[in-house]
Amino acid sequence: MKSQTKIHSSLRTIEWKNNTVIMIDQTKLPNKLVYVKYTNYEDVANAIRTLVVRGAPAIGVSGAFGLALAALQSKAKSKENIIKDLEKAKKILFETRPTAVNLIWGLDKIMNVAKKGKDVSDIKESMIQTAKKMAEDDIQTNMIMGKHGAKLFNNNDTIMTHCNAGALATVGYGTALGVIRATKESGKMIKVIATETRPVMQGSRLTAFELKHDGIDVSLIPDTAVGYAMTNGLVTKVIVGADRILRTGHVYNKIGTYQVATMAKQHKIPFYVAAPLSTFDLKSNSEDVIIEQRKASEVTGIAGKKTAPDDINVINPAFDMTPPELITGIITEAGVAKPPFEESIKKLFKSRL
Amino acid sequence: MKSQTKIHSSLRTIEWKNNTVIMIDQTKLPNKLVYVKYTNYEDVANAIRTLVVRGAPAIGVSGAFGLALAALQSKAKSKENIIKDLEKAKKILFETRPTAVNLIWGLDKIMNVAKKGKDVSDIKESMIQTAKKMAEDDIQTNMIMGKHGAKLFNNNDTIMTHCNAGALATVGYGTALGVIRATKESGKMIKVIATETRPVMQGSRLTAFELKHDGIDVSLIPDTAVGYAMTNGLVTKVIVGADRILRTGHVYNKIGTYQVATMAKQHKIPFYVAAPLSTFDLKSNSEDVIIEQRKASEVTGIAGKKTAPDDINVINPAFDMTPPELITGIITEAGVAKPPFEESIKKLFKSRL
Numbered sequence: 001m002k003s004q005t006k007i008h009s010s011l012r013t014i015e016w017k018n019n020t021v022i023m024i025d026q027t028k029l030p031n032k033l034v035y036v037k038y039t040n041y042e043d044v045a046n047a048i049r050t051l052v053v054r055g056a057p058a059i060g061v062s063g064a065f066g067l068a069l070a071a072l073q074s075k076a077k078s079k080e081n082i083i084k085d086l087e088k089a090k091k092i093l094f095e096t097r098p099t100a101v102n103l104i105w106g107l108d109k110i111m112n113v114a115k116k117g118k119d120v121s122d123i124k125e126s127m128i129q130t131a132k133k134m135a136e137d138d139i140q141t142n143m144i145m146g147k148h149g150a151k152l153f154n155n156n157d158t159i160m161t162h163c164n165a166g167a168l169a170t171v172g173y174g175t176a177l178g179v180i181r182a183t184k185e186s187g188k189m190i191k192v193i194a195t196e197t198r199p200v201m202q203g204s205r206l207t208a209f210e211l212k213h214d215g216i217d218v219s220l221i222p223d224t225a226v227g228y229a230m231t232n233g234l235v236t237k238v239i240v241g242a243d244r245i246l247r248t249g250h251v252y253n254k255i256g257t258y259q260v261a262t263m264a265k266q267h268k269i270p271f272y273v274a275a276p277l278s279t280f281d282l283k284s285n286s287e288d289v290i291i292e293q294r295k296a297s298e299v300t301g302i303a304g305k306k307t308a309p310d311d312i313n314v315i316n317p318a319f320d321m322t323p324p325e326l327i328t329g330i331i332t333e334a335g336v337a338k339p340p341f342e343e344s345i346k347k348l349f350k351s352r353l
Numbered sequence: 354m355k356s357q358t359k360i361h362s363s364l365r366t367i368e369w370k371n372n373t374v375i376m377i378d379q380t381k382l383p384n385k386l387v388y389v390k391y392t393n394y395e396d397v398a399n400a401i402r403t404l405v406v407r408g409a410p411a412i413g414v415s416g417a418f419g420l421a422l423a424a425l426q427s428k429a430k431s432k433e434n435i436i437k438d439l440e441k442a443k444k445i446l447f448e449t450r451p452t453a454v455n456l457i458w459g460l461d462k463i464m465n466v467a468k469k470g471k472d473v474s475d476i477k478e479s480m481i482q483t484a485k486k487m488a489e490d491d492i493q494t495n496m497i498m499g500k501h502g503a504k505l506f507n508n509n510d511t512i513m514t515h516c517n518a519g520a521l522a523t524v525g526y527g528t529a530l531g532v533i534r535a536t537k538e539s540g541k542m543i544k545v546i547a548t549e550t551r552p553v554m555q556g557s558r559l560t561a562f563e564l565k566h567d568g569i570d571v572s573l574i575p576d577t578a579v580g581y582a583m584t585n586g587l588v589t590k591v592i593v594g595a596d597r598i599l600r601t602g603h604v605y606n607k608i609g610t611y612q613v614a615t616m617a618k619q620h621k622i623p624f625y626v627a628a629p630l631s632t633f634d635l636k637s638n639s640e641d642v643i644i645e646q647r648k649a650s651e652v653t654g655i656a657g658k659k660t661a662p663d664d665i666n667v668i669n670p671a672f673d674m675t676p677p678e679l680i681t682g683i684i685t686e687a688g689v690a691k692p693p694f695e696e697s698i699k700k701l702f703k704s705r706l
Contacts, residue, residue: 030659030660030661030662031659031662193668196551196652196660196661197577198549198551198575198576198577199575199577201660201661204652204653204660204661204665205660205661208661208662208665209661209662212662212665217666218665218666219665219666219667219668220652220653220661220665220666220667220668221652221667221668221669222551222552222576222608222609222651222652222669223551223575223576223577223609224550224551224552224576224607224608224609224612225608225609225668225669225670225673226612227609227611227612227615227673228608228611228644228668228670228673229668231611231673231674234668254577255575255577255578255581256575256576256577256578256580258580258581258584259577259579259580259612259616262580262615262616262619263612263615266615291581298575299549299557299573299574299575300557300573302655302656302658302660303655303658303660304658305655305656305657305658306383306384307383307549307554307557307558307655307656308383308549308554308557308558308561308562308573309383309384309561309562309565312557312561312565312571312572312573313570313571313572313573314572314573314574315546315572315573315574315578315581315582315587316574316575316578317578317581320578320580320581320584321584
């Protein structure tokens with residue numbers, strides 16, 4: 001497939017190959033690019049638990065891959081017995097990240113396939129095929145999104161991005177970084193400015209790493225230099241991912257996104273969001289969304305190195321909310337929603353019915 | 354003196370006491386508050402070189418203190434010979450931070466006092482008195498600035514500040530943090546939100562430390578959470594220091610100030626700058642000001658811990674420029690300048706003639 005050749009040079013976060021699960025060990029990034037291979041589900045469970053793999057879509061597919069390995073490991077001769085083995089494995093896999101909605105989604109999806117299987121051999125085969133398809137679907141969604149998004153970017157654009165909405169948060173290719181990859185693949189010359197994204201530094205550790213790996217021109221800036229970069233004409237477009245998008249176009253994403261969007265508006269720089277339709281929450285209102293606070297130690301130090309006094313009060317919100325009036329367009333696999341978002345988002349979903 | 358009692362609880366960065374120079378060892382902050390004592394100028398030179406003391410006003414006075422110690426150390430019996438000893442010491446002190454304008458200012462000022470001395474004993478005495486007065490003047494300027502500024506803040510204000518414009522950058526009391534101290538001393542209940550200020554983390558390491566030390570309620574946030582804090586009503590005022598202010602009211606300050614000011618404007622939060630008149634550059638235009646780039650390693654790691662891939666491009670500007678339309682007022686020891694700044698700044702300087 002042409003599309004698979006294209007992404008070959010890009011990072012593949014998780015992959016199923018010869019009955020083996022291959023993952024990038026993200027705990028070793030950005031210092032070393034190490035691939036790990038797993039042939040049993042307990043190791044996959046451990047990998048999820050210890051953050052070898054992270055990012056919602058990547059975790060969902062990892063769970064499915066783990067359960068497919070459990071099927072291969074099972075010595076059961078009857079459907080009843082293999083399902084018992086799978087239920088046990090599912091429980092162990094689920095308990096690695098019990099609050100990650102994508103994990104239980106991935107596990108349930110492949111467990112249902114198992115339950116529909118005729119016999120042990122059919123179950124094993126259909127689980128493997130489904131798991132592989134889930135991974136491919138994730139990449140395909142990102143690539144289609146990339147094609148829609150690439151049309152919005154021009155030759156010689158310098159694109160600012162925040163956090164990591166990249167291959168490393170998905171099975172491969174990425175959402176916001178997928179659009180950047182697709183823009184480059186369409187033959188346009190582009191450069192990227194990545195914010196380091198305190199406190200967890202996904203911009204330095206992951207985005208800078210994966211773009212450099214793909215040969216995309218990337219410069220890293222501290223989060224404090226967003227305004228400087230825009231005032232000095234170093235940025236022509238902005239693109240970010242999203243953790244949740246409301247029907248009104250309110251976008252919840254990594255802390256800091258809102259101020260990048262405000263600065264972009266101030267400098268008349270288009271601000272885009274790239275996210276699959278699965279990111280949309282069409283029911284909630286912005287008053288209903290609770291922004292979780294993360295632990296203080298993320299702000300009082302970096303990688304074990306203390307940078308603040310003992311027992312200091314810390315405010316460390318995981319996300320912030322970017323209001324629709326700051327957003328130029330929301331790029332999805334069904335097309336690009338533009339203001340007014342309430343209408344355009346409705347249309348995108350209708351087109352999928 | 355009443356004013357000295359007041360600051361007694363606040364940090365004193367450098368002090369002359371019983372022919373000894375006492376400094377806070379800032380390389381040990383925020384983990385330990387250690388005072389070091391020096392009785393010879395070579396040790397003061399070494400302290401400046403190794404960043405035991407930093408911050409423009411603090412370095413200027415440290416140089417003067419160092420030269421006063423050199424006078425005490427001198428065994429010369431004639432004016433001619435003590436001046437020779439002092440010239441040698443001045444050279445060694447100067448070479449510790451040759452680009453710091455305040456250092457040469459402090460050294461020249463006290464050297465001129467020495468040259469005017471009648472004899473060895475008079476030289477020693479007048480140098481010590483001048484050095485002590487330079488330190489007191491720095492604190493007095495900050496305290497007067499604090500009194501002017503305190504009137505602009507209300508009971509129950511929560512004040513955001515960026516970087517460290519505090520006691521630790523001056524001899525004591527501080528500029529922006531001096532205004533915060535004065536507001537508290539005037540009996541108003543206030544809270545402070547300090548941004549950590551990547552890349553060099555002066556907010557976490559110094560501001561959070563010195564406010565906590567003085568018993569002022571301070572919370573630390575990552576630089577990415579400025580917008581979140583403002584949207585959520587956690588901030589009622591902002592105050593920052595300045596590295597340079599033009600006659601037009603353009604303010605050059607630590608990288609990130611401009612976006613804090615933009616976010617404040619967006620949320621209708623008053624944004625103040627506190628700086629002594631010596632910070633004003635009445636000659637330059639904003640086109641003339643060159644913003645220096647600092648080394649990449651500040652952004653690719655923290656305290657020796659690597660957080661980004663090898664050989665990544667980095668944009669690491671030291672300062673940014675906040676335009677006058679984002680500034681509510683500029684607090685100086687001569688009063689508060691308000692828009693239009695070109696007029697009000699001129700008036701402040703005239704009042705000093």
